[in-house]
Amino acid sequence: MMTPIWQSQVPPIQVTIPPTPVPWQTTVAAVGTIITVTVALYVAMRESRGAKKARADAATERSNREREDRRRGARLxxxxxxxxxxxxxxxxxxxxxxxxxxxxxxxxxxxxxxxxxxxxxxxxxxxxxxxxxxxxxxxxxxxxxxxxxxxxxxxxxxxxxxxxxxxxxxxxxxxxxxxxxxxxxxxEEARLFGTDLSEADIAGQVGRPDSLNPWMVAHAFVTLLQEGYDLDNDVFKDILDPVVGQWRESPRETATAIRDDLQNRGFTGFARYPAPHVARIILPIQEQGNSQVVVGDVVALDASVIQLTYLRHQGWRVFSYHFSGAGVFPPDRIPFAPGSLHEDDRIPPYLPNVTQP
The missing domain is CATH 2.60.40 (Immunoglobulin-like)
Structure with missing residues (x-):
């Protein structure tokens, strides 16, 4: 008996599908694309950093130039x-x-x-x-x-x-x-008085304790008045300018008026010299003191003034007292003894005939 053909043992047919070959050009192109993108990113990042640095350098240069422009006139x-x-x-x-x-x-x-x-x-x-x-x-x-x-x-x-x-x-x-x-x-603010000065600093600003120092002479003048002495008293002999008539004409009335004016006044730390032989001591109202602060350097004061003259081989003498708002004698209205203003009259500080007031 014959076996049917469909039951015959026919070996299976094996079909092998070979892989599709990838051309080497395609692989190279892909790698090239990756490299190109990487290089582009690197270049872009580098250019970005370079641009930032260039902007920073330009800003620094501009700032330095502006700073130099601001300083150009000031540095001269x-x-x-x-x-x-x-x-x-x-x-x-x-x-x-x-x-x-x-x-x-x-x-x-x-x-x-x-x-x-x-x-x-x-x-x-x-x-x-x-x-x-x-x-x-x-x-x-x-x-x-x-x-x-x-x-x-x-x-x-x-x-x-x-x-x-x-x-x-x-x-x-x-x-x-x-x-x-x-x-x-x-x-910045400018102050008329220092607020953090030590006693040594204040003493250094005030200066020598003798008649070569107009501040000391003015202080002695004020102290004697506050102690009750009138201007015709001998205690003022080495303090007052002998030429001025203000002290001789009405010594008691003048002393009283000055004494009253001094009750609410204090001394500034520095003498001012409108001319080499003329000094002024400013006496502002005490409340103005350290609270007198302005922007800049100009300070307006309600102040009286003690004006002094420098006399040959004698030192400073009180010439006049000017009440606040009354004006002050300019140097060309102050009389001096003949020869007093000559260059050679500037006595060295060690000469013994300059005494303490």
Whole structure:
């Protein structure tokens, strides 16, 4: 019997489908695409970092340029003290002459100029003969003030330096420190009195305790009045200028009026010198004291004034007392003995005929 064909054992047919070959160009292209994208990202990141650095560098350069532009005029303003020693007419001593300079070498003016002389280890003794405020220093100008006699009121004054404060034409405020550094101080407050001074600092500002110091003479004048002495008393003999008639005409009435005015007044820390042989001690109302704060350097005061004159070989003497609002004698209305204003009359501080008031 025959086996049906469908039951016959026919070996299965095996079909093998070969993989589709990937051309090598396709593989290379894919790898190339990956590399291109990676390089592009790297370049983009590098360019981004470079752009950020370039912007930062440009901003820094612009800031430096603006800073330099702000400083361009200010850096040409300076202050210093020039000293010279020369023999007296009789050849017995050397006399020191000291001149304060404020120079503007720029092409534009500077404004609201104020200065202070520093001595010793940096102690400020005020503007001395330099005006409290100089409204303007023109371009290419060197302003000078003789501070020889004012320096006699202080010890340790060898090699003095000058601090200068001023505003540029754009209103920026600057300070040239005594060591020459230039610092912008726009918007800082100016005080008439220091608020953190030690007793040693105050003593250093006030100066010598003798008649070479107008502050000390004025203080002795006020103290004697407050103790009840009238102006015709002998205790004022070495304190009052013998030329002035204010003391001789009505000594008691004048003493009473001054005594009443002094009841609510105090001393400022510095003497002012409108001329080398003329000094002024400012007496503001005590309430103005340390609370008198302004932006800038100009301080308006309700103040009386003691005006003193420097007499040859005698030191300072009280010339006049000016009540607040009454005005003060200018130097050209003050009489001096013949020859008193000659250059050679600046006595050295060690001469024995200058006594303590």
């Amino acid at each position: 303003v300076a202050g210093w003290v020039e000293e010279e020693y020369f023999p007296s007419s009789d050849g017995s001593a050397y006399i020191r002459k000291a001149v304060a300079h404020i120079s503007n070498e720029g092409d534009q003016p500077v404004f609201q100029v104020a200065a202070a002389v520093h001595v010793g280890s940096g102690r400020s003794i005020g503007p001395l003969a330099i005006p409290q405020i100089i409204p303007v220093v023109p371009p290419r100008r060197d302003l000078r003030w003789d501070i020889t006699i004012p320096l006699l009121a202080h010890d340790d004054t060898e090699s003095p330096h000058l601090e200068v404060r001023f505003s540029d034409p754009n209103g920026n405020r600057w300070t040239r420190s005594p060591n020459g550094d230039l610092v912008e101080t726009t918007g």
